[in-house]
Amino acid sequence: MKILIIDEMHLSIIPLLEDAGYQVDYKPTIERKEIETIIEEYTGLIIRSKTPMDKPLLEKAVNLKFIGRAGAGLDKIDLKYLERRDIKLFHAAEGNRDAVGEQAIGMLLSLFNHIAKADQEVKKGIWKREENRGEELQGKTFGIIGYGNMGGAIARKLSGFDVNILAYDKYKSGFGTFHVTEVGFRQLQEEVDILSMHVPLTPETRNFLTMEVLEQFAKPFYFINTARGEIISFDTLNEAMDKGIILGAVLDVLENEKFSTFTKAQKAAFEKLASRHNVVFSPHIAGWTHQSYEKINQVLVEKIKGAGF
Template sequence: MDRKGKVLIAAPVHDVLTTGLAAAGYELVWSEQISQEEAFRLLPECVGVITSTRLQLNRELIDAAPMLEFIGRMGSGMEVIDVAYADQKGIRCIGSPEGNCNAVAEHAMGMLLSLTKRITKSFSEVRSGLWLRDENRGMELEGKTVGIIGFGHTGSAFAKLLSAFNMRILAYDKYHPVAATTNITPCNSLEPVFREADIISFHVPQQEDTHHLFNREFATAMQKPFILLNTSRGTVVDSELLPGLLQSGKMTALGLDVWEEEPLSKMSAKLRIVFNELITLPNVVITPHIAGYSVEALFKMSDILLKRII
């Protein structure tokens, strides 16, 4: 078999990908916990790299890899890759956003149900010996209006799950047209979301125009008390606003799977104060960026990448 060169595996992947690449003639170089510095040492000998969010495939790193033919991205969001520069160099940039969209949608649904039914809060109280029924009266989702910001793979997958609850969905996507259906209303601006939404869920990439998309102006424009969900990127939400919004009642609950500075060990002192305050509040659920990391999603993303590479 002709050898096709080395591929750096710089992310957790399913065996379907590594077995398939090896069978196709690639030599695998493993470094799932790779640092940016180590990548400069390993990539010059590689024709391909499989990454997630750990590496920044910027101009400097791309220039340091003269043999590079393809970059495979586990999951969605190509912000870790200078795609335009890679294109100029003839390097294929291959994503797998549909591989984990259902996992993210189910996670967002789980957080929403936990918050509206007070599941996490009441279980914590039961573990402490409390049996509080009136204090944990839940809210039904039926008839509520959800504003989905970003209607690509994950946003549309979340809408599909919400439709089973007979909810009205306002779908806003700045870059892609949204088709109207029985329960989905496309929005050309955020004004209908500000006016009518009971729940906001973000499903947008990390880029310049989404940095702090949820800011003070956004929160002020909301006409109803609302629940906020973010399973996209931490920088989409201005975290410093959150404790005040929750304590004032403007925001009734908060579900986050992402944080502005990850992992927590790299958090600034300023955001640590905000984070420590949030995790004491009963109407908050925070998970460690695991929404798109299900067992099934790992397989689906790996399988999609393999087929697109081969």
């Protein structure tokens, strides 16, 4: 069985696959045109997110039996076409869920305690204590939307912080534990002090957090997004912060992550967001650790082997 890898991966994936009996072609710099010319040779394809797996490309993959997605997001894959062709899809969210949980909490603590600001001030010889007085996580109600691998991981990481954890998932039930209370969306809106998003990008979740939805929250809250930026627009974030609905934001993902392609309106809205002292950014690196880079491979290969390919 021949497997084509079209994105850069931790190189441990090659011996893992070869030891399992697969023939591996590792082509991390390959472009779409070349993929289209050779994809018919392969029964397996391993990807990240560089190349969309759309119908025109997949139609050329006449012998394809499975795709392995090294990561969690599936928004660039034509899932309906895969189902129609009975092409199996494996993804490895288990491999980076702990990294996502750590990143989200780390960024929130940085926001609460003004760590980035205070660090820069001290390095410049500025010693401001009162201006950098922090906020405690303990005692707050932490709301999670989406209780899959990522939502479950952040809940586990929070278990030692003495917080009240509420979780809402439209498509799951019965997941409550002694430290996580399963709730409906309305209860979440009534009680949260912190809201963390852990949903995939779908037509349903794109622009899910509108001003209409946000205005229904009972009290101001802090916002964390390590899922997908398109869940909430720059404009909505700015308006919600201007109105005091969102007290501060932790953003690992953006509505548009390619700065060079910003529209004029996006550029202005992002610059306004970036000028705020109560917003902490990172460049889509939640889950992007040295350890998760390797763990994703292990999870993915085990799933492929377990399916009998």
